[in-house]
Amino acid sequence: MNHFEYIRVGSVAEAALAASTPGAAFLAAGTNLLDLMKGGVSRPGRLVDVMRIPGLGEIERLPDGALRIGALVRNSDLAHDTKFAQRYPMVAEALLSAASAQLRNAATTGGNLMQRTRCSYFYDTAGACNKREPGAGCGAAGGETRSHAILGWSAQCIATHPSDFCVPLVALDAIVEIDGRDGRREVALEAFHCLPGDTPQIETVLQPGELIVAVRLPTDAAAFAPHARYVKVRDRTSYAFAVVSAAAALRMEGGQIAAARVALGGVALKPWRARAAEACLAGKQGGAGIFREAATAALAEAAPSGDNAYKIELARRVIVRALTLAAAGTPARMPALPASVFAHSMGATLHG
């Protein structure tokens, strides 16, 4: 790990100033950043520890019914907050399907949005990566591409964003609250992460010194609670990143879908909102045929970035599964294996 200067700050203003220096990085729990630094992938000259900034660790219900999640709220605290899990069950399910209990106890809300891709070529400093070193080339292109992007990729980068948490958040129109030297601003989560294009080194819309201070779920997000699920296909049942995942939520009125929300994970360099699928479902009755139609619409623009065409059909099927489970209703208790296709919907034991 490179040597660095460690600075602990007590306010957002102090943080913004300290992190405006080139080569500075914010440190929250560090569950991704320290890993990257140990591998020499990230080499910040200064770490600005934001964990002691007061006021960023609260989960607040706002007067209009929206919910504000402080940037420093730990993943496990959010997932196990009973009121949160009742109002936003697919977000809790996604959180609990991610990483391990130890990592969820440390990792923060803001840090989750800021995590870097798990593309193995990004991690391999002996190979080429346009994200690590602009213009160096993409080692993944023509390489081992089983887990790479099928949507929104470019010739310069075919990596995916690894977050589970962001997938239901983007489906529910989450808003990212940002603070910095030029004041506060808000960005829809859908517009927060950048697709690679010709500049894969630019990953988010944050400017130097800007800090995520909260993520907000708007008023209508809780209306999807009775029919909301997250489904995640991965190489192991637990403690693995998504190959493909989907968040699906339905607002039902008189047996019809009044509104639908669908988003995909593991398919692009950002959590992927599938608005075409949502448009297919609005005003219809749920069922296998319409769910398949919606899934087909969601992947209409998908293209393999290598040896990963299978992910396109897999993504369609994961959407159909998530919609089917959502239509059946959110289970009263979190499944024993959150988001797993092996989870019995009633949470019963499968493995003896």
Add this chain to the structure above:
Amino acid sequence: MADIRLFITVNRTPYAMVLDDPRVTLLDLLRERLHLTGTKKGCDRGQCGACTVLVDGRRVNSCLCLAASLDGAAVETIEGLAQDGVLHPVQAAFIEHDALQCGFCTPGQIMSAIGLLREGQTGADPERVREAMSGNICRCGAYAGITAAVLDAMSLSDRTHLSHDREGRAA
């Protein structure tokens, strides 16, 4: 680089330390500076769980915590569990259920199990216990014994709490 002052409590003993290097992780602080080598360095990247300790009562991967960021924290490690020569119930359950072979992952498994019991999310469902222990890898594959040990320790701790309650009410 300026020295970093650090006050940290490890197994109920307070330490006032000065870090000459900001790169020291909690794992390295425990092993190399406090010579508490019970906490193991497996992958050193947050993948195996061998370095699991409790920080302010919560299980975390000590390899991914910068010591400098833990000013004021209370840490519990495997060395702090046994009291007056009596094993912690989770330690005793691991022996009872043969929940190990080589033993390298065991301190992390035990600290993780104690964290799991404190979190109280699994109930006595073996599937939930396995899921909640998935951050601790065992190369020898002692998982069946580990799950049985965690469930046994949970049932013992439930019974103990019950008897405390009864004593409390009787008093």
